[in-house]
Amino acid sequence: MNCPAIPLLLLPGLMNDHRIWTPLVSVVAGERHVHIAPTHLHDSVAESARDAIAAMPPGSFAVAGFSLGGYVAQEVCRQSSDRIAGLGLVDTGARADTDEARQARQRMIDAVEGGAGGGDATFSQVAHGFASRIVHASRLQDRELLQLLSDMASNVGSEGLVRQQRAAMNRADSRDLLRRLHMPAVVVCGRDDRVTPFSLSQEMATLLPDAELAAADAAGHMSILEQPATVVAALVRWLRRVDAAAAGPGAMSTTI
Structure with a gap:
């Protein structure tokens, strides 16, 4: 029996629109509902997360964010923990700004x-x-x-x-939040990212209870566009784990 495909919410980064996610959408859009929510309409991560959640169909969904979208994705988990089936974080971090x-x-x-x-x-x-x-x-x-x-x-x-x-x-620090996200997760980063260094991804992967960490070699902050094959492969593996966890007995849940 095929596992059901969990809906997917995608969040772009700073100065990005929906096209940042084209490498992934071109692979997975035929198998699941995909919604890309803008991150430039509000001056609050919380408001962007609220609008993104409202745009998703009822029930559980997975969320992935790139850069600034990663901050919003973590806030989505904070606001709607009972609905989140999986978390993907690409070239981002969990700490508040210094x-x-x-x-x-x-x-x-x-x-x-x-x-x-x-x-x-x-x-x-x-x-x-x-x-x-x-x-x-x-x-x-x-x-x-x-x-x-x-x-x-x-x-x-x-x-x-x-x-x-x-x-x-003005975003919140999300490190304590990540420790409580018991769901399939993936953290991906360009090995040479100078904006959100790989060490931040290592930290997030350590904090998350069930995370795969993937590095894109010869990539900076725009890893999904610079090395799309590596990044998309990691995200597809993550989505397969999300679908399997949602379909299996005793599926993993979020407890906050």
């Missing part, structure tokens, strides 16, 4: 808002500068990848970026 990180986000907000008002920086300049930090050095001349990042950033827009930065800088 004071230094908050200051860096505020500088980016100031630059974007200053540019919108005729200041020195423009949104496109900020987005371009950020793009150079998030891809592996070997992909800095990949015009197709860089164009996709630029297109997604433009789709999110300056106001969306400001909302995302404010949401990220």
